[in-house]
Amino acid sequence: MSGVIPPAQPPPDPPHHGLVHPLSLWRWRHNPLYRCTDRLQGRIALALLLLVPILGLGATFAIGDAADHHYRAAAEHQRQTLHRTTAVLTHDAPDHPEPGSAEARENRYPATVRFTDPNGRTRTAETDVLPGLNAGSSVHVWVDADGTIAEPPMTTEQIRSRTMGWALVAFLTVLLAGAAAYRCATVVLRRRNLAEWDTEWAETAPRWTTSP
Numbered sequence: 001m002s003g004v005i006p007p008a009q010p011p012p013d014p015p016h017h018g019l020v021h022p023l024s025l026w027r028w029r030h031n032p033l034y035r036c037t038d039r040l041q042g043r044i045a046l047a048l049l050l051l052v053p054i055l056g057l058g059a060t061f062a063i064g065d066a067a068d069h070h071y072r073a074a075a076e077h078q079r080q081t082l083h084r085t086t087a088v089l090t091h092d093a094p095d096h097p098e099p100g101s102a103e104a105r106e107n108r109y110p111a112t113v114r115f116t117d118p119n120g121r122t123r124t125a126e127t128d129v130l131p132g133l134n135a136g137s138s139v140h141v142w143v144d145a146d147g148t149i150a151e152p153p154m155t156t157e158q159i160r161s162r163t164m165g166w167a168l169v170a171f172l173t174v175l176l177a178g179a180a181a182y183r184c185a186t187v188v189l190r191r192r193n194l195a196e197w198d199t200e201w202a203e204t205a206p207r208w209t210t211s212p
Helices: 036-081 102-106 156-209
Strands: 083-089 109-116 122-129 138-143
Touching: 036 156, 109 138, 122 138
Parallel strands: none
Antiparallel strands: 083 109, 083 138, 109 122
């Protein structure tokens, strides 16, 4: 209809062909079909591709080193404050459904034991023991200064595992932050593209729709 400006249609997104050839970033500088925002998006993507691995590795080593120092200090504190003593089962521990199996050697069942705390008092408490132990069997337990049964000090393997866990979390956090930053940038740039397209179409459309 003459004199009516048709609604603006957003421009098509730049074509994507899976893996991008390294020279494509350079070609953007000379391709008239690419907008300034397309070039800016490419520069943001390139910057993130370079920065995220570097920052991720830096965070991995920094957090991993801090976690290693923390857990080693905690393990040393446990060794200094906890007391290892011998306890005696007051009743039989439950039997495992598959005695002698590898699973039975790994499983633990709660049982009541009697032991002497660091202050010389005889106490009873519940701790986890191997299945099938008879009443009167001896087990080793760790107790704190108050005579409460506690977890044993962390082993070297536990320290290593927890340190690696925090290092992995640090790397993934940086990776997700980079992906989120790129996503936010693309959303902002696309909105800017649509706004500019609407403005340019409003100026151009009347010349196409006005009757001579």
